[in-house]
Amino acid sequence: MFTAGFTIMNVPINENYEKLDGGYLFAEIAKRVRSYEERNGKKPLSLGVGDVSLPLSQCVVTAMKEAANEMGRAETFRGYPPYFGYDFLRGAIRRHYARFGVLLDDDEIFVSDGAKSDSANFGDILGDAPVFVCDPVYPVYEDANIMAGRRVTRISAAKENGFVVSAKDFSAESAVIYLCSPNNPTGAVYDKNVMSEWVEKAKSSGSLIIFDSSYQAYIVGDEPRSIFEIDGADECAVEISSLSKTAGFTGVRCSWTVVPKNLLSRGRSINEMWARRQSTKFNGVSYVTQRAAEAALSYAGYEECRKNIDYYMENARLIMRALSEKGVYHTGGKNSPYVWAKCPRGLSSREFFDAALECGVVCTPGSGFGSAGEGYFRLTAFNTRQNTINATSALSSIL
Amino acid sequence: MFTAGFTIMNVPINENYEKLDGGYLFAEIAKRVRSYEERNGKKPLSLGVGDVSLPLSQCVVTAMKEAANEMGRAETFRGYPPYFGYDFLRGAIRRHYARFGVLLDDDEIFVSDGAKSDSANFGDILGDAPVFVCDPVYPVYEDANIMAGRRVTRISAAKENGFVVSAKDFSAESAVIYLCSPNNPTGAVYDKNVMSEWVEKAKSSGSLIIFDSSYQAYIVGDEPRSIFEIDGADECAVEISSLSKTAGFTGVRCSWTVVPKNLLSRGRSINEMWARRQSTKFNGVSYVTQRAAEAALSYAGYEECRKNIDYYMENARLIMRALSEKGVYHTGGKNSPYVWAKCPRGLSSREFFDAALECGVVCTPGSGFGSAGEGYFRLTAFNTRQNTINATSALSSIL
Secondary structure: OOOOOOOOOOOOEOHHHHHOOOOOHHHHHHHHHHHHHHHHOOOOEEOOOOOOOOOOOHHHHHHHHHHHHHHOOOOOOOOOOOOOOOHHHHHHHHHHHHOOOOOOOHHHEEEEOOHHHHHHHHHHHEOOOOEEEEEOOOHHHHHHHHHOOOOEEEEEOOHHHOOOOOHHHOOOOOOEEEEEOOOOOOOOOOOHHHHHHHHHHHHHOOOEEEEEOOOHHHOOOOOOOOHHHOOOHHHOEEEEEEOOOOOOOOOOOOEEEEOOOOOEEOOEEHHHHHHHHHHHHOOOOOHHHHHHHHHHHOHHHHHHHHHHHHHHHHHHHHHHHHHHHOOOOEEEOOOOOEEEEEOHHHOOHHHHHHHHHHOOEEOEEHHHHOHHHOOEEEEEOOOOHHHHHHHHHHHHHHO | OOOOOOOOOOOOEOHHHHHOOOOOHHHHHHHHHHHHHHHHOOOOEEOOOOOOOOOOOHHHHHHHHHHHHHHOOOOOOOOOOOOOOOHHHHHHHHHHHHHOOOOOOHHHEEEEOOHHHHHHHHHHHEOOOOEEEEEOOOHHHHHHHHHOOOOEEEEEOOHHHOOOOOHHHOOOOOOEEEEEOOOOOOOOOOOHHHHHHHHHHHHHHOOEEEEEOOOHHHOOOOOOOOHHHOOOHHHOEEEEEEOOOOOOOOOOOOEEEEOOOOOEEOOEEHHHHHHHHHHHHOOOOOHHHHHHHHHHOOHHHHHHHHHHHHHHHHHHHHHHHHHHHOOOOEEEOOOOOEEEEEOHHHOOHHHHHHHHHHOOEEOEEHHHHOHHHOOEEEEEOOOOHHHHHHHHHHHHHHO
């Protein structure tokens, strides 16, 4: 017999969790939004969390249904997927990269369930490396490394440097650097010069770049869509990418990480270490999802996805126009679905978030992405046209 | 300009990977099988890796296709899933547990992409706890903890103790203990007495049990289907489970972990820590997959899955009969799709694996699950009837 409530568990826990901020940003926002809904009996319009609104392309839906049918017939049923992705999908991803001149081998491509998982899990194969992130930053890069006990240093990407962190501001050795272009949250895009400087600096300092290209499909200019467009990046970088924003896969869950075979550290192949990590701690991605991803990367799928991206970018233009009309400073929105704007009248990020929520609109407080984001807010172009129009209109009274 | 092949990356890597054995067991087997295929121009019959062969139930296929259709329409499209699973699936899992008398709250259930991921990732929230696993053991429990730098101790589950590790053989404090019943690889099932002793021992020693119930659907007697059938387990255990073997979901990817809210260690809620881990490092499971899982757990789905399990268990009987006819010692196969057998003529596990492969049959060498498995091999009941008959017949010359 045990006394109810008498706690005796005494297993050592990961004390690094104590160092984390209160809550993961988007979970915190969800909580405040729920409270709004309870108080007002209706949902606010969301230009906040970067979730898409357009349905999946028909060729993707068809591929999923065909795959489901295959899974229901003995002759075509598929059990455990290959740990690193089916050949058909690795091939499709390889061909996708070839479109912008990046040549990969299939076994440099590791299919996964999300860019979030991979950017957080990649630390599993690293030791106690110093970690550098840009500020403002997608919180996962930082939180996952804090959980692993690593020291995380922020490099400010402020208005003065166009929200692009330059390699000139980086002087560490043997470090891990997270870069994201087009950037979440600022929408800044890195040009070839900036990226070449980063590759050179990573190589000369013995550092590793973890490059997040999840928003590459939004680039309209000639900025690199992949870090592997830069010579030498295959010896100092891995790249995480995803179909979430390219093909509306936030609810489908498919991403990949490119780990070049030329990438060695201290004599160990990073490709082999990641393969070992994934085969031990992950069991591959759903067959139905992989067929969906293959369809999204086909020529027909590419065309359909392109139309959706154009739709979102028109939303971004509407948002920017509304901000411009009120004289609110903003950036992004050109090569990115994110518009990064200065809070009017000296409001703090949280104050503006609360004010916007009272207008029935969810934005993302810039401070949630780091101290350099204080005084800013992020709006996303992912809602429907009508909701975007209604939301910008509702916001106009506080801009 | 950089000299080709001049390696300068010097980021600290996770040195614990050096302590791992050569390759993850199933990856190693896959390599040997590929070599057989190349030499013989045909696939061997597999009674090896525990992958199912029967197609998904029709109600599951229908649910997936309906969900795919929903994802293709604006009014019913769903973006990011909730981090811990949709309410409809958490509810279905709660009702599933209620069938064997275990009452859970929805927020004690965390939906995930695989029991493998969860059993490996759970260590993320733990500190430097001593870890205990049974020997033989599913390699993931051990490898994932070695990767995290923990000391792993094996407790032998040999023929003498019916392949069931007793709490009497455990004397550590503040430890983590992995238990799996019905067991992979031995097929042994833990009765209520054995499990009660484990719960009592965990509580008195301040330890945590990570219980893997992925094979619970194979239990035919009154042995517990969940550790939460044991009083007090909610203060010392988490439970990982999966639809892979219950509903043929190896290629669909859906599992869950139950983390009771009563589970505290050193004043911290393990439920809250796991919620923080999952919301930071994971982005939820595909909507289509979650609808598939809901269908599998419905009454109709349960009936269909039951038929498939019966089919596999008839295969297990055929395997056991073939072994009995040759006088080969074996166990399991009654409450489990796994038959655990002694290698004939004093062969080592690897020797028998190679001999079986030359007969065109893949088994799993017992030594791959730990030193206590040396001299044994594992056969699974998951192939088709005809392949099972052909494989046991092909093996008869070496039994």
